[in-house]
Amino acid sequence: MNIEWHTFETPSALADALAAAVAGELSAAVDARAGALLAVSGGTTPRLFMERLSEAPLDWEKVTVTLADERFVPPSSDRSNAKLAREHLLKNRAAAAIFVPLYSDAGDVGEAARLAASRISALPLPLDVVVLGMGTDGHTASFFPDAANIGDILAAEDGPAVLPVISGTAQEPRLTLSMPVISGARSVFLHIEGDDKKAVLERALAEEPPLPIRAVIERTAVPVRVYWAPKG
Ligand SMILES: O=C1O[C@H](COP(=O)(O)O)[C@@H](O)[C@H](O)[C@H]1O
Numbered sequence: 001m002n003i004e005w006h007t008f009e010t011p012s013a014l015a016d017a018l019a020a021a022v023a024g025e026l027s028a029a030v031d032a033r034a035g036a037l038l039a040v041s042g043g044t045t046p047r048l049f050m051e052r053l054s055e056a057p058l059d060w061e062k063v064t065v066t067l068a069d070e071r072f073v074p075p076s077s078d079r080s081n082a083k084l085a086r087e088h089l090l091k092n093r094a095a096a097a098i099f100v101p102l103y104s105d106a107g108d109v110g111e112a113a114r115l116a117a118s119r120i121s122a123l124p125l126p127l128d129v130v131v132l133g134m135g136t137d138g139h140t141a142s143f144f145p146d147a148a149n150i151g152d153i154l155a156a157e158d159g160p161a162v163l164p165v166i167s168g169t170a171q172e173p174r175l176t177l178s179m180p181v182i183s184g185a186r187s188v189f190l191h192i193e194g195d196d197k198k199a200v201l202e203r204a205l206a207e208e209p210p211l212p213i214r215a216v217i218e219r220t221a222v223p224v225r226v227y228w229a230p231k232g
Pocket residue numbers: 041042043044045046068069070071081132133134135136140141142
């Protein structure tokens with residue numbers, strides 16, 4: 001499997017190392033292409049990493065930040081991944097970054113996905129860096145195993161850059177970057193913490209049928225760098 005494990009003793013040590021690795025990739029992208037594209041995940045895990053990355057000495061005005069996925073909730077909601085990024089990443093030195101949200105105040109999640117897809121497709125893809133998370137059900141981005149369209153989402157070779165997802169286990173409709181956009185990134189990191197997530201990932205890598213996280217690892221052109229630490 002196309003995977004590299006990086007194990008840390010604490011979430012703090014992980015956050016330092018992950019922020020340094022991501023900053024290194026972004027800096028190389030700015031040097032090579034005069035700009036860098038970063039997609040970060042939401043949920044509860046990335047806060048400390050985001051805090052550390054926000055202080056990285058980068059040419060942040062040349063960095064565009066977006067999200068791997070978003071909940072279909074307004075940016076004021078505590079469930080909003082954009083709110084998480086604004087509060088923990090887009091500050092300090094990273095306040096100068098350009099942020100491209102996935103959410104818009106559209107009538108429904110399908111329309112919001114179409115609007116987000118046109119914003120993402122206008123970027124100079126591929127992404128330089130995507131930092132994924134994973135739930136204990138094996139979902140990554142908003143590729144939920146129980147979504148009605150999960151087979152199509154995981155198998156997609158092209159199509160819109162952002163897709164709507166309806167899942168019974170997600171609390172709200174979702175917007176997610178597509179499989180081609182995620183798996184085509186120049187660098188792919190997977191940030192997970194805790195023995196439960198490590199066990200889920202190990203099981204996903206060993207068993208068929210594949211959970212979404214395994215499908216992403218199999219499709220990704222570059223090795224997925226897994227950053228893991230026990231829970232703090
Ligand atoms: O809902 C989501 O869940 C996953 C994992 O979140 P966590 O709270 O277990 O860290 C996250 O990667 C994704 O971006 C988010 O929308």
